[in-house]
Amino acid sequence: MADKIKDAKIIFVVGGPGSGKGTQCEKVVAKYGYTHLSSGDLLRAEVASGSERGKQLQAIMQKGELVPLDTVLDMIKDAMIAKADVSKGYLIDGYPREVKQGEEFEKKIGKPCLLLYVDAKGETMVKRLMKRGETSGRSDDNEETIKKRLDLYYQATEPVITFYESRGIVRKVDSELPVDEVFNQVSKAIDAL
Ligand SMILES: Nc1ncnc2c1ncn2[C@H]1C[C@H](O)[C@@H](COP(=O)(O)OP(=O)(O)O)O1
Numbered sequence: 001m002a003d004k005i006k007d008a009k010i011i012f013v014v015g016g017p018g019s020g021k022g023t024q025c026e027k028v029v030a031k032y033g034y035t036h037l038s039s040g041d042l043l044r045a046e047v048a049s050g051s052e053r054g055k056q057l058q059a060i061m062q063k064g065e066l067v068p069l070d071t072v073l074d075m076i077k078d079a080m081i082a083k084a085d086v087s088k089g090y091l092i093d094g095y096p097r098e099v100k101q102g103e104e105f106e107k108k109i110g111k112p113c114l115l116l117y118v119d120a121k122g123e124t125m126v127k128r129l130m131k132r133g134e135t136s137g138r139s140d141d142n143e144e145t146i147k148k149r150l151d152l153y154y155q156a157t158e159p160v161i162t163f164y165e166s167r168g169i170v171r172k173v174d175s176e177l178p179v180d181e182v183f184n185q186v187s188k189a190i191d192a193l
């Protein structure tokens, strides 16, 4: 089972909150048939299940903090194994959030062949998240939590991009552009794999 995953293409999708990761991943799924795994969505599903673990996660996420590394990684791994037979590749969206998460992923699962860096300005991300908050029902899409999530992104997640740049697998897309133009850039990066 783990071997199957090793052979599949693994793409890390990294960018700030509200940069457009989920939006682009949906389009990649439609065009390339990749499996989209959003760490945030997996965690929110656990919260929605009402489990004891979900309750602890909810408290952490509401504060805009990172949940324990092993919890996220186990969830991603389980979800990857569940799709191993049908998946051409995996979009790992919103992970790694910090360099250590990337290192652990590689130890336990495999190496990414591409890091898609979905880049947007801080003010753009805030605007998009405030708008998304009107309908998303996400308890972390509020002004106070958004600010914390952005701070954490710059402090913990941007170093992830630097880390993988040294390996030459980072492709940056300009997510200030309209969705379809961003997707053109995303497609070019995937076509080159
Ligand atoms: N290139 C783009 N131009 C305008 N709006 C965009 C955009 N990409 C995404 N959006 C919108 C859709 C969402 O309401 C919001 C956040 O997008 P998202 O895909 O949910 O971000 P993320 O998954 O990175 O948090 O911004």
Ligand SMILES: [Mg+2]
Residues within 6 Å of the ligand: 021, 022, 038, 040, 094
């Ligand atoms: Mg998302």
